[in-house]
Amino acid sequence: MKQCNRTEAPRIVAVGKWKPAELLKEAYDAGHRDFGENYVQEVAEKAPQMPKDVNWHFIGHLQSNKVKSLLEDVPNLACLETVDSEKLANKLSTQVESLGRDPLSVYVQVNTSGEETKFGVEPDKALDLARHIHEECKGLRFAGLMTIGMPDYTSKPENFECLTRCREEVCGALGLNTSDIELSMGMSGDYESAVKMGSTNIRVGSTIFGARDYENKR
Template identity: 50%
Template sequence: METVVAPSSGRTDEIGQCLDEVRAAVRRCQQQGAAPAARLVAVSKFKPAADILAAYEAGQRHFGENYVQELCDKAAVLPADIKWHFIGRLQSNKCKALAAIPNLWAVETVESVEKARLLDSAWRAAGRPLPLGVFLQVNTSGEANKGGVPVGEAAAAARAITDSCAGLCLRGLMTIGSADGSQQRPNPDFVALVRLRDELQRATGAELELSMGMSGDFEHALELGATSVRVGSSIFGARATTR
């Protein structure tokens, strides 16, 4: 288990300044008519607990992790009021470990009804009093190497999760999108997710969030209506490619 070492004053200042710049960009987009309550999720994958603590001391509370064991280790030693988002590929055999994290706030990568039901079962078996927030991941680009339910199956999957998973609360839709799409304006993956969200809202009357956009395109995602953006390198700097 990782031991938390207090961040150096220089690193604290660096992360705080980067966080201020990202927050300012989020505010600018909101003032220009984007979603009024956009959430910034600081993606701390591969970053030490000290870096997370520096961002926490600067007021950040929502953090995203890609690996279950890394998330478990960090959650055990960092402040209990952090709101953790799991944003990595959800493996069936990891649902129990995720459900054991006391301050898990959301799983953003539910890519099938089957995995939703496994997560629901694990969450209820852990005796959690409130439903776990989840996002249905949609493969808007149709790429074989991308996780997520196909666009054409998303509506049925969303309904099934809502109807059959009492321990889960469907907060919204999430996409990663393609590298090519991130270079286009408007980004076709974001446009597809917005359209799908609007269709689901009209059909169900439920309010759904949009989790889309990362360091390179989060401002554009906000312009198109994202309510949650996942930003890592713009806050913490470049990260290693292996654990």
Template identity: 50%
Template sequence: MSTVEPPSAECKSAVLQSLSKVRATVQQCQQNSGVFTDARLVAVSKYKPASAILAAYDAGQRHFGENYVQELCDKAAVLPSDIEWHFIGRLQSNKCKALAAIPNLWAVETVESAEKAHKLNDAWHSARNHRPLNVFVQVNTSGEANKGGVEPHQVEDVVRNILDSCPALHLQGLMTIGSIAGSQQRPNPDFCTLAELGNGLRQKTGVELELSMGMSDDFEHALELGATNVRVGSKIFGTRPQKETIASATATS
């Protein structure tokens, strides 16, 4: 049976301090915007060891985000079952079955086509999970060729496909990874585009859609523009190590 190495006292202290600051910032940003319901904070734990995740878990954090399917599978197998995992990496059709095997997968934030939505729907249904899987439609708001996501003018088609043909999925909202150039602008054009799309789709479909936007460097501004789900990694866990230097991100036997 695999076990997780407990976090050191130094790690627990550092993570608790950073997490508390981020939580306070989220609350303050929302109050400044006239919103008093906490946005969901997703602690992005990519490349971080399971012990660091436990430090955040012990501080009350439950939503965690991972970019790689195998890393998510490995961590989910050894960490507490009440963690609510978010997959935030590029979704590949051949990985849907592996994701569906994680019973406490809370959301896939990177659905970028009707085809992938159907693959994920079938996989989640086949795994006989007891609840629908939350999904966000990823939108390429910047038009960058290297970015994942559906083009803004195609979002409605994907949204309607999920609503009409994917009973094992629950449409949670829209998601974007903004451009570097956009992050330097105020207001951020990527966040504005996502908010406009969300408002338009609410009017057309009658479905309330969350907005997943903002990361460590710009989550405060994202909250000002209506984000309900922010993905924060380095501000909580510190700078990530390079992938090739990681010996193990999960358990020790």
């Protein structure tokens, strides 16, 4: 997975949640290569329909019992953005090694808004999980930090500031360069603010593919 550096524009991950592969192919034909999905079954169905040079990002909550199927069904999975526990990190690392894959890039998901309904570690626990991945998980590469917006798919500036502070703390403690550690923050409703505040990876779906019909997916 190509990393952004501070002189490049942020990576745009086109999120195809509930959208047909045909729409994703249109984006691919226009030159896009980074795509994201929220559900294991959905990315497993779409990956074989798309060219093999697609960089898939998994951006949904991943249960440990779905790790094997995700890695086996999506051999070109470039990044898993939602690692939120040592248990999940360990399962991923073990499975990656057993498949003989190169280390998988992962982000630590941080709950910067303090909402009980959100997945992710508390900000003061981000370093512990990042350290565990960096030092103990041979099948993984600690590549960044990720946060999800508010219920209306926007974020307050302090949410982004919190993630930036987490990166500074993690990099200082682990001896990493901040330019090498990504910040995945910003979605369709708040990506402009996220970019201004230093996001290197934004996850945009409805702005690219059109609004989703949430009513019929409940």
